Amino acid sequence: MKYHKPQDFDEASRLAAGAKGATRFLAGGTDVLVQMRADVFTPDEIIDLKHIPGVKDITRRADGGWTIGIAVSGAEMSEHADLHAEWPGLVEAMDLIGSTQVQGRATLVGNLCNASPAADSVPAMIAAGVTVTVTGPNGSREVAVEDIPTGPGKTALARGELISAVNIPARGDHGGDAYERFIPRTEMDIAVVGVGINLRLDGDTVTEARVGLGAVAPTALLVQEAADAIIGTTLDDAALDKLAAATSAACKPINDKRGTVEFRTHVAGVLARRVALTAYKRAKG
Amino acid sequence: MALDEYKPQKGGTEYDPEKTEFTFVGTRPDRPDGLDKVTGRAKFGADMSAPGMLHAAIVRSPHAHARIVKIDTSKAEAMKGVKAVVTRADFADDIPFKPGMGGELWNVLENVMAGEKALYDGHAVAAVAATSALEARDAAKLIEVEYEVLPHVTDVDKAMAPDAPVIRAGTRDRSVPEGFNENVVRYHESGHGDVESGFAEADLVIEDHFKTEATHQGYIEPHACLAMLGNDGKGELWCCTQGHWNVQKLCAALVGIEQSQLRVTASEIGGGFGGKTAVFIEPVALALSRKANRPVKLVMSRSEVFRATGPTASTSMDIKIGMKKDGTITAAQGTFRLQGGAFPGAPCEFTAMCAFAPYALENVHQVGYDVMTNRPKQAAYRAPGSPMAAFAVESVIDELCKQLDLDPIEVRLKNASKEGTKASYGPRFQRIGLVETLEAAKAHPHYSAPLKPGQGRGISCGFWFNHGGETSVTLAMSEDGSAQLMVGTPDIGGSRASMALMAAEELGIPYENIRVTIADTASLGYNEVSHGSRVTYASGLATIQAARDTVRKLKKRAADKWGIDEDAVYWEDGYAKPSGPNAGEFEPMHISKICAKMGATGGPIVGHYEATPEGAGVSFATHIVDAEVDPETGKTSVVRYTVVQDAGKAIHPTYVEGQYQGGAAQGIGWALNEEYIYGEDGRLQNSVFLDYRIPVASDLPMIDTVIVEVPNPGHPYGVRGVGETSICPPLAAIANAVSAAAGARLRELPMSPPRILAALEKQANG
């Protein structure tokens, strides 16, 4: 096994493009190293990205949005007061991952690129309208989070491509987001369903909304019908019923050890209601 | 506690009703092994190493049921670093197969290393030792096993069906009536009276069906060992076990050496709960070591622990109980079907015998079936078989109380077993404390506390036999008057502290002056496994007797010095004293003074006790649980929990409370989310803690405890074992609370959110 320590993203990209055999980038390692130890997957080359300058920074951009370095851990996001105040849903989704120990390492990008359908931060990032900067042999491009995972364990990144930054849009006024997942226990579990909702209000009326849905399909979903169900409403019972129905309708889950099709479909609707109410309350301030 | 070891409790060393004042017993000092454990200094199974040590890995069957056509080890053997490969051919070949439990040694061997067939997903088929753990892992992948896959069955009811694939013809013993599938290998029937006439007298009869899934003991420390076995047939084994003499006995037989030539040392143990009373990897490591002529370390992964050790039996049960309007139970009947994997031994008789034990019944009848399936060999798990029985029986009693509008504690008090009651399983009870636990539960503020909307309260009783077993203890005095106590029962619950307290009580020296060691197999006589809640009872009794033997010898030295008869000397607070003016006027002589001279006054002073005490008193508990159910998601939280249990006499109350809380915590996991999940292919789907949902700390409420003390007539201080009874009531108490909160009866464990939602939906649709 080869271990590389590139000093910039271009070098990382070149290493990945030229690698022989299976490659993994190393951010927090809470998926990569755990899979190695459990004899699930052992890469031939590991490209450690943590030594690239700036990867640990959380930066306010000129447009008011945030750029999150690809090695920023969940704990660092939770403890960033401004980020936390503006994007409580995104931060709480990231904070749900693992334990205190895992929080010290786990990253947004690792969560996204591990491409588990149940990844917690992904529906929240989708709801927030987060994009990532993809750097590759042909330069850089910006891609919406929902377009990165293509199936369990699979991403849209081409050979030699990697993510070099996470871009969170400007919060703007009267916005709020929230994320909730269903697990049978209180922590240290994997989402049976996860729902992230971000919305903006004009007075009492929802003017913009995005709904991200996790663990109920091969990839996390952006559910436009669910957003449409609440846009233009004051989130009254009728709107919440429509939201729940649209969310459930978008589910394409499987029966497995973590939940049945009926259960996941039903609970997705239940969570959508609860999450929308929390986001609404936060948007009201 | 193994099946063939159950004996009706009688005799033993009597309770002394005069001894009510204690100096040390009943206090709560820090445990002697505490500092080692919190600082990481304690040595667990995987912490031992030896020069030249090899690491081993086991090749396991990916199939639930398959004939082993061929094992090709040549590629692995050719790999650099590989020093030995073993298969079944490297183990003893003179162990006979016999039906039922008669062939248990053969069953153990077959489980440790598959013979002609792989019998479950995870069954060991070969093993390899190499110079590093990674090499061993890679070499294991090079061992090629050709399988002929056979039809399999993993569900108990399906395994009993006439057309189910037969796991092993010829295994059933003579107890099984005609007409069953050969997978039914043992049968139990007991009871008394006439249940049909009893049901006829009842105002309400409820009959219902229940199922429970298998759960794992879930100890945090995986099995681990370090083995050395030379070509001279002499061996050394360091391992994590609940009983190292049992390991010695089994391993010696399985690798074909004399018992005494294998010295076994028990490491510290990171939990066992019954699951470490068997052998799995130890004989394999010994066989590899013998072949490689090097020490071999073998450590299981968590996934191996789930696939190939433990778990409990899973069950399918039918219960029928009749009750009068005043709450009197007129008759009770139960059928208990247990699958215990691909071997006989599911504790169907314990399940049947415990089921109705809390109640004084004129008419009772119970039947148990031991059924084989393609799953791992079940292992003991705290009160094996009893928690499932209590779940089914106590759910029906709860439903009867509800439909007849009766208080569940009053009904249980009305029917409770007492001293002299003919137990549902045969003998008459000696002094027992069930009524006292019910009275304490009724008086506890929890029982009358108001419930919030969405919450429900459940109660349940539970019963376990407890056990005595072969026990040997030595107490050796040091020259400074401190004492070394050697016991042979691995400390799985703070027992060193309890032993030291009992020795201190008898010797009259401080707790801190007693060093308790878990001796290896070469240093003491045979000791049965730490199981059956026997340690504080049996090793405790033996400690008291060994201390009394020591005191007799100490008194003799003082008597000799004073030139008086030893009967004229008595022992008090660490001093030998003349027993009155007739004995003579002598200055009391302290233990340290006697010991300082022991070399010159007759030699070392050592006390012994060896026996098989049979007076382990049975024990009862009553639990109260409040649960809250989210009707939209089916998620349950246990919001309040109170354990009331009879300890006979609590030697170290903190560790008694710890056992009560631990039983409740494990019961919460079993009731709500833990389960073995098998796919259509017969493979275990959730062999990691991420998907085998054991409770985490934040899932548990603070668990309140009440220690009731009704002395056991069979122990000098009145001790009853407490380690197992605490897991008997939780499944039922939680099910009753959840059913009350949800407004629908839950009949299947675990009560996972999908199951609760399904029950709610069924209820809503009538």
Ligand SMILES: Cc1cc2nc3c(=O)[nH]c(=O)nc-3n(C[C@H](O)[C@H](O)[C@H](O)COP(=O)(O)OP(=O)(O)OC[C@H]3O[C@@H](n4cnc5c(N)ncnc54)[C@H](O)[C@@H]3O)c2cc1C
């Ligand atoms: C105990 C435990 C509990 C957990 N609980 C949860 C949970 O509750 N919810 C949840 O969603 N997850 C959970 N996880 C999984 C894991 O912690 C998360 O997926 C985490 O966010 C991964 O981040 P990382 O930085 O550690 O990724 P790494 O392990 O470093 O990498 C993960 C993947 O991302 C790729 N990658 C990393 N950086 C880049 C990059 N810049 N560009 C392209 N690809 C990249 C790697 O090649 C690899 O495939 C848990 C893990 C553990 C061990």
